[in-house]
Amino acid sequence: MGPLTTPKKGREVGSVDPWTPTSNLKMLINAAIPDIRNREKGLEMDADGRECVDSAQDTENGEESERWISRKEKSLGLLCRKFLARYPDHPNPATNNDICLDDVATELSVERRRIYDIMNVLESLHMVSRSAKNRYAWHGRTKLSQTLDILKKVGEDHKYSQQMQQIRQGLLEKEEFDEEEKENVEQEVEVEDREQGQKELFFVELPGVEFKAASVNSRKDKSLRVMSQKFVMLFLVSNPRVVSLDVAAKILIGEDHGAEQDKNKFKTKVRRLYDIANVLRSLKLIEKVHVTEERGRKPAFEWVGPELPHVKGIGSSVSELQRSSSQCPPKSKVILEPRANVENCAKKLFSSPGAKRSFTRHPSLIKMAKSIQDDRRKINSAPSSPVKSSARDASNPDFPNKMAQLAAICKIELDQEEATGQGRKKPAAVNTGKTCGSQTTLLSTPNTDPSVSAAAQRTPRTPLAVLPAGSVAYIPAHCPSLIPVLLPQHQGGAPYAIYLQSPSPRPNPLARPQPTSYAVRSMTFEDKTGQSPTGQCAVQAQSACRGADISPLAQKRMGSVSACESSPPKAKRPDNISKDTSPKLGGILQARLKSCLGAPLSSRPSSRALHLDPEFINTPGGAGASPMLEQSLENILGREDKAASDSELVSTPVRVVPLTPGRITETLVPAGYYIPISQPGVRDKEIQDLAKENKASTTTYNIYQTPTAGSRPSPAREITPTSIRLLKPTSAAASPYNAQKAQRPSPAILNFTLQNLGLISGSSPGNGYAASQTPEHLNTLASPVSLQQRGMVFIKPVSPLPLQPSVPGQVALISVQQPLMATPKGTGPPQPSFFHTPVPLSPLAAVVPASAHMTTKPVYIPQRKLDVSMEDP
DNA sequence: GTGTCCCGCCACATC
DNA sequence: GATGTGGCGGGACAC
Numbered sequence A: 001m002g003p004l005t006t007p008k009k010g011r012e013v014g015s016v017d018p019w020t021p022t023s024n025l026k027m028l029i030n031a032a033i034p035d036i037r038n039r040e041k042g043l044e045m046d047a048d049g050r051e052c053v054d055s056a057q058d059t060e061n062g063e064e065s066e067r068w069i070s071r072k073e074k075s076l077g078l079l080c081r082k083f084l085a086r087y088p089d090h091p092n093p094a095t096n097n098d099i100c101l102d103d104v105a106t107e108l109s110v111e112r113r114r115i116y117d118i119m120n121v122l123e124s125l126h127m128v129s130r131s132a133k134n135r136y137a138w139h140g141r142t143k144l145s146q147t148l149d150i151l152k153k154v155g156e157d158h159k160y161s162q163q164m165q166q167i168r169q170g171l172l173e174k175e176e177f178d179e180e181e182k183e184n185v186e187q188e189v190e191v192e193d194r195e196q197g198q199k200e201l202f203f204v205e206l207p208g209v210e211f212k213a214a215s216v217n218s219r220k221d222k223s224l225r226v227m228s229q230k231f232v233m234l235f236l237v238s239n240p241r242v243v244s245l246d247v248a249a250k251i252l253i254g255e256d257h258g259a260e261q262d263k264n265k266f267k268t269k270v271r272r273l274y275d276i277a278n279v280l281r282s283l284k285l286i287e288k289v290h291v292t293e294e295r296g297r298k299p300a301f302e303w304v305g306p307e308l309p310h311v312k313g314i315g316s317s318v319s320e321l322q323r324s325s326s327q328c329p330p331k332s333k334v335i336l337e338p339r340a341n342v343e344n345c346a347k348k349l350f351s352s353p354g355a356k357r358s359f360t361r362h363p364s365l366i367k368m369a370k371s372i373q374d375d376r377r378k379i380n381s382a383p384s385s386p387v388k389s390s391a392r393d394a395s396n397p398d399f400p401n402k403m404a405q406l407a408a409i410c411k412i413e414l415d416q417e418e419a420t421g422q423g424r425k426k427p428a429a430v431n432t433g434k435t436c437g438s439q440t441t442l443l444s445t446p447n448t449d450p451s452v453s454a455a456a457q458r459t460p461r462t463p464l465a466v467l468p469a470g471s472v473a474y475i476p477a478h479c480p481s482l483i484p485v486l487l488p489q490h491q492g493g494a495p496y497a498i499y500l501q502s503p504s505p506r507p508n509p510l511a512r513p514q515p516t517s518y519a520v521r522s523m524t525f526e527d528k529t530g531q532s533p534t535g536q537c538a539v540q541a542q543s544a545c546r547g548a549d550i551s552p553l554a555q556k557r558m559g560s561v562s563a564c565e566s567s568p569p570k571a572k573r574p575d576n577i578s579k580d581t582s583p584k585l586g587g588i589l590q591a592r593l594k595s596c597l598g599a600p601l602s603s604r605p606s607s608r609a610l611h612l613d614p615e616f617i618n619t620p621g622g623a624g625a626s627p628m629l630e631q632s633l634e635n636i637l638g639r640e641d642k643a644a645s646d647s648e649l650v651s652t653p654v655r656v657v658p659l660t661p662g663r664i665t666e667t668l669v670p671a672g673y674y675i676p677i678s679q680p681g682v683r684d685k686e687i688q689d690l691a692k693e694n695k696a697s698t699t700t701y702n703i704y705q706t707p708t709a710g711s712r713p714s715p716a717r718e719i720t721p722t723s724i725r726l727l728k729p730t731s732a733a734a735s736p737y738n739a740q741k742a743q744r745p746s747p748a749i750l751n752f753t754l755q756n757l758g759l760i761s762g763s764s765p766g767n768g769y770a771a772s773q774t775p776e777h778l779n780t781l782a783s784p785v786s787l788q789q790r791g792m793v794f795i796k797p798v799s800p801l802p803l804q805p806s807v808p809g810q811v812a813l814i815s816v817q818q819p820l821m822a823t824p825k826g827t828g829p830p831q832p833s834f835f836h837t838p839v840p841l842s843p844l845a846a847v848v849p850a851s852a853h854m855t856t857k858p859v860y861i862p863q864r865k866l867d868v869s870m871e872d873p
Numbered sequence B: 001g002t003g004t005c006c007c008g009c010c011a012c013a014t015c
Numbered sequence C: 001g002a003t004g005t006g007g008c009g010g011g012a013c014a015c
Helices: A011-016 A021-031 A033-044 A052-066 A076-085 A101-108 A112-124 A144-157 A160-173 A179-195 A223-237 A245-254 A263-282 A314-327 A338-348 A365-381 A386-395 A398-420 A450-456 A515-524 A552-566 A583-597 A625-637 A639-644 A684-695 A747-757 A784-789
Strands: A098-100 A128-132 A135-138 A242-244 A286-293 A296-303 A472-474 A483-487 A496-500 A538-540 A672-676 A725-727 A811-815
Touching: A076 A101, A076 A112, A076 A263, A098 A101, A101 A112, A112 A128, A112 A223, A112 A263, A144 A160, A144 A223, A160 A223, A160 A245, A223 A242, A223 A245, A223 A263, A223 A296, A242 A245, A242 A286, A245 A263, A245 A296, A263 A286, A263 A296
Parallel strands: A483 A811
Antiparallel strands: A098 A135, A128 A135, A242 A296, A286 A296, A472 A811, A496 A672, A538 A725
C-alpha cells in the first residue's frame, strides 16, 4: 500500500476542472441530487437498518462524483451510511468480517483519516474491533445491545445524569447547586476511578471484543472512542434522552484532565461531538433535534436507538436479556469498568443466589437507583422463583426487618382477603403486568414484575415508577424520606399522585439538606436537582403520555420536573394554581389522618420542593377524577372541615390536582401533594399553556427535529423538560417549619389507611414512560403499561431528609387498588404479576383502622421483590 | 451570525 | 525512518 499519510485532497482541482470525465458526471449527479436525497431519505426511514444497500450502490456508482456535489454529500454521516451498507447488521461469525481500511477508503473514495473517525465511533460501540494494523473486524449490531447496557451502567456509575443536570441548571439559571452534594458525587467518582486504575480516559470494552492490536489499548489518545462512549452514556442515562451539545461538551471537557473549559476547547469538543453524532445518526441511534432555551435554539440529539433490555418493554426485555446472556462470555473484560462489566454480565444471567447485591450506601441515590435497576434486570431475567428471595435475604441482613412491616401490612389485607374471598391472587407471570382493574392490593419490593420494570425502567433512576400497579415498593432505609404512594384511580375518576411527607423525622427542620437528600431526589427523579432546602413545589402533570417511545412531551414533563426541582425557593412561582393553594385543608386532613393513624403525619416542616417523577405524571386515567378525589377528601375531612379549611390554619400545604385531563381541582391535603397524572394525548393544550406560564421560570427545550442537518424539513417538536407545572409552596406560611408533629406514621400505614378511608381508590399506577400509551392500550390488561391506568399517590417529604439507614421497614411506595371500584377503562380480569406470599399480621395492623371503608383486599408479597439488599462494601 | 463539519496538518505510536 | 493513527482546529459551507 502506498503512503497512507493524509492525502492531499484533489477536490478543488476536480471540482473546477471542466475537462475531466468526473466533472461531467458531477454535473449529472448534481442534476440527480433530489432523487439521490429522496432515495436516501427513504433509506433512512427504513426501519430494519438495511437502508444502506442502495447507498452502497451509490457508493459504487457515483461516490466519487458525490465528492463534489455538496458539502452534505461528503458528510461523515453519509460516509458512515455507505460504510455500514457494506456490512450486515448481524454478520455471520463464521465468515470473514475483516475490514481493510485501505480498501474501504479506496472504495468509498475518502481519506483514511475519515475512516478512522468512523471506525473509532463504531469501535466505541463494539460494532467493530481492531484486529490488526489497518484491519478491523466487523461485528455489526450483534453486540450493540450488550454494549449499550454496559455503557449505561458505566454512565450511571459516573453519574453523568447528575452532571448533566448540574450543567443544565448552571446553564439555565445559574442556580447554586448543593456544593456539598456535588462534591460528594465528584469525590465518589474520583474514588471509583482511582480504584479502577484510571481516572479520565477509559474505554469500556465488551467481553469478547478485545483489541488484539497491542497498541490499541495502550494509546492514550483514543479520545474519540472514549468520547463517543461517553456521549452515548449521556443519552443512556439522560432522561429525557435528549442531550445538547453544550451539555455533552461541558461534561466531556470537565473530565478531560480538568482542562479549562475555554472556548477553544469547547469548540473542539463540539466539533468532535458532531463527528460522533454523525456516525451515531447513521447508526440510527440518535437523531438531531434542537432545544430551544431561553438563550435560543441549541443543537441537541435525541436517542432513538434501541432501548436497553431493562428499559424496553418486558417482552423484548426478557428476550434481549437472555440473548445478551448467551452472548456474555465467561470472562468479562472491561477496562476501567471491570465491576460494571462483571455485574453487567451477571445481570444478564439469571440471578443466582450468590449474585452480588448492589444497593449502594453512597449518599447519592443515583447508586441506589442503579442498584435498583440492576435488581430489576436480574429479576426481569430471572424466573419467578421464590428461592432467589431467600438468597437475597441471606445477603441482606436488613432485609428481614424491612420486610417485616410490609409483611405485616400484607398480612392484614391477606387476612381480609381470605375473610371476604374477594381477593384474587396474581400468579407470577413474567410478562403480565396486567394489573389494571385488579382489586388486589399488593405489597412488593421494587423489582418484582418485569412488566413493571419495563414500564418503569424507561426512567431507570426513578425506581418508584417501576413498581407494578397495586404494589408497595420497599425502599431501603437509605431514602426513608421518599415515600411515594400510588393512588389508585378513583372510580370513574382520574388518577392522582400525592406527595406526603415522609414519616422520617428531621431533627432540624431548618437544617440544610444533607447530601443524602440529593440521593433522594436522584432516586426519585431522573434529573438531578439543586434546589435549596427550602424550595418546595408540587408538580402538576401537564401532559399525557404520548407513546411507546419517550415522547418529547414526556421528556418535556420530565425536564420540567427536574427544573422544578432545581428551582430554588427564589424561583418564581410557575403557576397560579399554587398561589391559591391553601395549607389549611392540608392541616385538616392531616389532623384527620392523624386521628386515624394515631400519629401526626408530619413532624417536620415542608421545606423542600417536591419532585414528581415524570413516570407518575403520565398515567392516563379517566376524566373527571378531580371531583372524585375531592369527594374522597371530603369523606375524610368532612365537608365542614373542607369548607372551613379556607379559614383554618394548617401546617402543611398540599395540592391536589387531577391526573387526568379536565379541570384541575385543587385541594389541600395534609403534608402532601396530589400530582396529576396526565392522560396520553390529552391536555396538550393545557400543557402548552402551562409550559408558557412556566417558561419564564423554567427552561424550555423546544426540540425541533432535524433528521438531516438542514437537508430535510423536520417537523418541529418541542421538548420542554421543565415545563411541568410546578406547584410551589403557596407561601412561606404555607410551608411552615412547624415541627409540631412529633412523628408520622409509616407511609405504608398511612397509605393503607388512606385507601381504606376511601381517599385512595383502586387503579393502576401510571408510568409516563410506558411505551405506546394510548387510551386503547391502557385498557389492555396484558400490557404492562396498563399500570398507567392507576393513579398514584406520592408520599414524599416536603423537606429533605438525611438518609436514615437505621430506619427499618420504610415502605416507600404503596399502590393500592380499590376493590369494588372498577377502573373505568380496566375491563379485563386482573392479571397476576407476582408470586404473592401471604405474610403474618404485624402489630402495624393494629394501627390501621379497620373502620370506614375498610375493604377487603388481598395482600400478596411478590417474592421476587424481596430481592433488595445493600451494595457490597 | 451561528451552526455544522470538512479538511488536512501534525504529533505521537508503532513497526 | 516509514508508516499508522488520530487529536486538533482553521475555515468553508449551510442555514
